[in-house]
Amino acid sequence: xxxxxxxxxxxxxxxxxxxxAFAGLAKNAVFAxxxxxxxxxxxxxxxxxxxxxxxxxGKQAFIIAEKCIGCGKCKDLCKFDAINLNGKGNDxxxxxxxxxxxxxEGCKVCVxxxxxxxxxxxxxxxxxxxxxxxxxxxxxxxxxxxAEENSGKLVSLIRKETKKIAxxxxxxxxxVDGSPGIGCPVxxxxxxxxxxxxxxxxxxxxxxDLQRVAQLAVGFNIPVLxxxxxxxxxxxxxxxxxxxxxxxxxxxxxxxxxxxxFTKAQIMKCSVIEYTCSAVSExxxxxxxxxxxxLG
Amino acid sequence: xxxxxxxxxxxxxxxxxxxNLxxxxxxxxxxxxxxxxxxxxxxxxxxxKPEINETQTITISVPQVDAEKCTGCGKCGHICQYSxxxxxxxxxxxxxxxxxxxxxxMLVCPAGAITxxxxxxxxxxxxxxxxxxxxxxxxKIGDIHTPPLIKKVKANALREGIVIIDAPPGTSCxxxxxxxxxxxxxxxxxxxxxxxxxxxLAVSMIRELxxxxxxxxxxxxxxxxxxxxxxxxxxIEVIFEVPxxxxxxxAYSVGKMIVDVLxxxxxxxxxxxxxxxKRLEGTQRNKTT
Numbered sequence: 001x002x003x004x005x006x007x008x009x010x011x012x013x014x015x016x017x018x019x020x021a022f023a024g025l026a027k028n029a030v031f032a033x034x035x036x037x038x039x040x041x042x043x044x045x046x047x048x049x050x051x052x053x054x055x056x057x058g059k060q061a062f063i064i065a066e067k068c069i070g071c072g073k074c075k076d077l078c079k080f081d082a083i084n085l086n087g088k089g090n091d092x093x094x095x096x097x098x099x100x101x102x103x104x105e106g107c108k109v110c111v112x113x114x115x116x117x118x119x120x121x122x123x124x125x126x127x128x129x130x131x132x133x134x135x136x137x138x139x140x141x142x143x144x145x146x147a148e149e150n151s152g153k154l155v156s157l158i159r160k161e162t163k164k165i166a167x168x169x170x171x172x173x174x175x176v177d178g179s180p181g182i183g184c185p186v187x188x189x190x191x192x193x194x195x196x197x198x199x200x201x202x203x204x205x206x207x208x209d210l211q212r213v214a215q216l217a218v219g220f221n222i223p224v225l226x227x228x229x230x231x232x233x234x235x236x237x238x239x240x241x242x243x244x245x246x247x248x249x250x251x252x253x254x255x256x257x258x259x260x261x262f263t264k265a266q267i268m269k270c271s272v273i274e275y276t277c278s279a280v281s282e283x284x285x286x287x288x289x290x291x292x293x294x295l296g
Numbered sequence: 297x298x299x300x301x302x303x304x305x306x307x308x309x310x311x312x313x314x315x316n317l318x319x320x321x322x323x324x325x326x327x328x329x330x331x332x333x334x335x336x337x338x339x340x341x342x343x344x345k346p347e348i349n350e351t352q353t354i355t356i357s358v359p360q361v362d363a364e365k366c367t368g369c370g371k372c373g374h375i376c377q378y379s380x381x382x383x384x385x386x387x388x389x390x391x392x393x394x395x396x397x398x399x400x401x402m403l404v405c406p407a408g409a410i411t412x413x414x415x416x417x418x419x420x421x422x423x424x425x426x427x428x429x430x431x432x433x434x435x436k437i438g439d440i441h442t443p444p445l446i447k448k449v450k451a452n453a454l455r456e457g458i459v460i461i462d463a464p465p466g467t468s469c470x471x472x473x474x475x476x477x478x479x480x481x482x483x484x485x486x487x488x489x490x491x492x493x494x495x496x497l498a499v500s501m502i503r504e505l506x507x508x509x510x511x512x513x514x515x516x517x518x519x520x521x522x523x524x525x526x527x528x529x530x531x532i533e534v535i536f537e538v539p540x541x542x543x544x545x546x547a548y549s550v551g552k553m554i555v556d557v558l559x560x561x562x563x564x565x566x567x568x569x570x571x572x573x574k575r576l577e578g579t580q581r582n583k584t585t
Binding site: 010036059108113179181 | 304305306307308311336337339342375377378396397398399400403404435437438439440442464465466467468469470471472476486488489490493494497500501504505545546548549550551
């Protein structure tokens with residue numbers, strides 16, 4: 001079984017639309033939407049949820065107002081500015097301390113050092129993840145809670161569950177839709193993958209971001225391929241990106257022309273390939289063949 | 297006044313709006329600073345072309361274990377919630393990449409075997425660009441300490457004048473670090489189903505943070521009204537629409553600003569600024585009365 005991660009560095013280059021098209025072309029695959037911050041793949045694959053589970057990425061401190069003596073030790077020790085003196089009063093003090101749940105990183109320092117054991121430390125639900133069926137096969141995806149952290153942990157969990165399913169169903173391919181950037185969720189999306197496909201666009205920003213994300217993947221010893229989406233919006237820039245990539249021994253294995261079919265397909269909740277048989281679909285099919293060939 | 301430019305979905309035009317807004321404000325003769333807090337993939341420099349006159353290495357505190365003093369009691373590993381320090385075979389080992397710099401291990405170590413050392417996570421670059429004060433963070437490739445680096449970039453915000461914060465995409469910790477403390481947030485979206493889905497997530501996030509905000513629709517098309525309809529239903533102001541104009545896309549692709557290539561747009565960005573500052577004056581007045 002092989003696993004391919006699709007990322008982009010820069011956002012909005014067309015990753016998810018291309019993953020959705022690949023989903024229709026893959027014969028025996030499962031899909032993981034690891035862009036848990038802003039998941040969109042479900043809008044095209046229209047999953048029917050079969051199983052829902054809570055995701056807990058860590059714990060969080062909570063000050064029991066009745067027990068707080070207002071000493072401020074928690075506030076002094078907190079490195080995340082998460083403690084405020086704005087809670088209701090009790091028999092001992094006029095105002096008690098509270099924990100701002102958005103700032104708290106669940107380090108436990110306040111819990112450990114509270115002299116009166118007034119701070120609880122409970123598992124926190126940071127989101128939910130789902131196993132779903134789609135018209136192309138099984139998909140694992142998630143919804144991170146609003147203003148939550150731990151997206152990297154959630155990505156790792158999704159990949160682990162997807163792998164289990166792929167093994168159980170004897171599938172030969174996992175396709176992972178990653179997130180933009182080069183940080184924690186991206187690293188969690190690609191570590192240990194067999195191949196990374198970076199979708200870029202022919203702009204200076206796309207070129208700049210491609211360099212950084214390619215360097216990241218190469219640093220993790222993962223083979224990297226590049227595809228240039230909307231290449232005809234600036235063919236000279238596309239050539240330059242291809243030349244730069246080659247200098248770093250990275251192959252550009254696809255060029256996809258600009259086509260409003262990308263947006264129209266989204267509106268119809270279908271992939272570009274389902275939406276149209278025109279040249280843009282042929283571009284994507286050619287890219288898919290090259291990716292499969294590279295996977296071996 | 298701090299204005300943060302954010303979006304759920306990537307590639308909707310945050311940097312385009314942020315850089316053009318900053319330049320238009322500078323042209324009004326006002327003091328304005330642009331801070332690129334998209335530290336994983338900072339792109340504002342491509343358009344503003346700043347002259348960088350100061351580069352700082354940014355570090356965070358991580359633990360360092362003195363093996364001579366370590367008794368192998370395991371208290372550090374017990375308090376650490378991130379598996380950044382564990383006790384194996386009678387001695388503590390650190391995994392700096394996972395550390396959140398909470399200081400817990402140092403506080404609980406009974407032998408005084410743990411001290412702080414500095415770990416590089418990225419760079420802060422400061423300069424100027426056509427009257428705009430410029431600052432950007434650049435995360436070291438392979439590092440995951442995005443929020444602490446954003447915090448350090450924001451620590452350089454001007455006290456007086458207008459600060460434009462270019463936030464990363466998404467809705468989780470890096471974005472929250474970037475927009476926290478802003479007086480106003482512009483959520484940039486595009487009129488597509490993906491754009492709308494991610495706009496809804498971003499709106500929930502900003503509402504949770506209780507910061508006043510409005511929406512900018514980029515690449516707007518007259519016959520794509522779904523986003524406008526959503527904003528009307530939710531009582532959200534669409535403060536600015538940038539039409540889908542191939543000339544803007546071409547300028548963007550080669551790193552040119554809209555206001556330089558199509559100067560007619562300058563009045564729109566000035567209007568956007570005036571609109572925001574008027575709204576903020578209104579909320580300030582409401583607060584005092």
